[in-house]
Amino acid sequence: DIQMTQSPSSLSASVGDTVTITCRASQGISSYLAWYQQKPGKVPKLLISAASTLQSGVPSRFSGSGSGTDFTLTISSLQPEDVATYYCQKYNSAPWTFGQGTKVEIK
């Protein structure tokens, strides 16, 4: 099975900073990669599909890139409401594995 590895596992940044989270697949998955945001105590929310397609209503400071095995989620100007855990997930074929998550905090 394909493994998904996220880095870092946690980060702390200041409001306005650019934050980058990396997700690596153990084998190529083309662009079948989604990013989710889970705020504390809340249900996960789909942010990005197909590696770079921003979902409706998601702020434009979020962006995704990559294909094959290496993917990136970027928050261009971190806001207090972005405090959350972010997960990548591959969905090219079952099993649809999640990364272990990246917890983002405000410094």
Place this chain on the structure above:
Amino acid sequence: EVQLVESGGGLVQPGGSLRLSCAASGFTVSNNYMSWVRQAPGKGLEWVSVIYSGGSTYYADSVKGRFTISRDNSKNTLYLRMNSLRAEDTAVYYCARDYNGEHGFWGQGTLVTVSS
């Protein structure tokens, strides 16, 4: 309005069984991929199972042979039958409507606790 409402969670002893339900409204379950995803307390997300619109089903290795995903088209409801439950199955279980594989819409979740 699209809604997913899970039910059926609760406390069950190790080795026991439980059936989770996910009642959908605002769309047709049988026309979509539908998934179950779980989250153990304080842990990350774990994909559990999917049923395709054509009826094919797939499972995570951790639940294969113990869990069964199904749907009732007349009730527009998704199910997860869980047998031989273990302590490590303790989690909040979410159902999700999938778009092209990604989980586009999630229910609020139902908590399953496996403990004696």
